[in-house]
Amino acid sequence: MKKNKILNLSLLITLMTMKIYSQDLIKTYVIIEFKDEFKFSIEKYRKFYWIIDSDDLNKKESILYLGITSDQNLNKCLKKEVMNPNIFFKDDTSRSEDEQFDRMDKLMEIIKQHKIKIQTIIKKWASSGQREKITIYATAIKGNFCFSELLRIQKDDFEGKVALPVSNISAYDEFWKSSKAKYFFNTDFSKIDFDIFYQD
Numbered sequence: 001m002k003k004n005k006i007l008n009l010s011l012l013i014t015l016m017t018m019k020i021y022s023q024d025l026i027k028t029y030v031i032i033e034f035k036d037e038f039k040f041s042i043e044k045y046r047k048f049y050w051i052i053d054s055d056d057l058n059k060k061e062s063i064l065y066l067g068i069t070s071d072q073n074l075n076k077c078l079k080k081e082v083m084n085p086n087i088f089f090k091d092d093t094s095r096s097e098d099e100q101f102d103r104m105d106k107l108m109e110i111i112k113q114h115k116i117k118i119q120t121i122i123k124k125w126a127s128s129g130q131r132e133k134i135t136i137y138a139t140a141i142k143g144n145f146c147f148s149e150l151l152r153i154q155k156d157d158f159e160g161k162v163a164l165p166v167s168n169i170s171a172y173d174e175f176w177k178s179s180k181a182k183y184f185f186n187t188d189f190s191k192i193d194f195d196i197f198y199q200d
Contacts, residue, residue: 026168028054028175030184031064031111031139034194039131048194049111051145051163054175057183062147062161063197066108068100069164077146077164084151085162103165107141114171115139121190134194138184140176143169150197158196 030052037045049064069085074096076083115137123132144166150158175181 025144025166026142027144028140028142028172029145030054030175031115031141032061032189032192032194033111033115033137033139034189034192035135035137036195037133037135039129046195048197050192050194054140054180057180060160061192062163063150063158064163064165066104066165068097068104071096074100074146074164077148077162078166080146080148082149082151083162084153085164087151087153103167103169107165107169110141110169110171111137111139114141114173116176118184119189134190136189140172140174141169142172143167158193162197 032050032052034048034050035045036048049066050061051064052061053059065085067085070088072089073083073085073087077085116139117135118138119136121132121134121136123134124130145163146166147161147163150160150162152159
């Protein structure tokens with residue numbers, strides 16, 4: 001009983017924090033999707049997602065985490081504290097799992113319906129006959145996202161920020177009519193180590 005009360009309190013704190021965070025933080029972003037395909041591979045393809053603040057294109061891209069994480073990690077992200085969404089500690093809970101699934105499903109549907117192709121990269125290895133095709137898509141969106149420095153486990157882990165979707169997410173196709181849109185067609189995104197962070 002006592003444990004259930006603690007878990008319910010944790011969920012309440014998470015929801016209240018999200019409500020406060022969401023009140024005035026709707027911003028515009030562009031999600032970059034990397035679809036990585038190899039000619040010879042067990043997996044048909046893998047996808048990786050990054051997010052850029054469309055109001056400050058000079059900022060470094062952040063990893064967009066599209067999985068379920070713990071309430072504690074979500075709270076840390078909302079408070080801009082260091083965390084790693086792939087790591088669950090002993091007392092972590094996921095009471096907000098249903099809400100997280102709903103947000104992920106909505107965001108993935110927006111990406112599916114509104115993404116545009118901005119770049120294709122082909123790599124070939126003559127000695128092995130291997131071929132890699134990287135297709136890069138961009139989706140302009142509005143919404144509330146929290147950003148935290150990624151907790152690094154090893155010295156060579158990605159050094160930067162990870163983002164989690166919070167609320168009020170919607171497509172923002174009008175962005176592609178703005179002067180900032182040309183940045184995404186003129187930038188060589190192959191320079192990003194896009195597959196540096198694997199999402200379970």
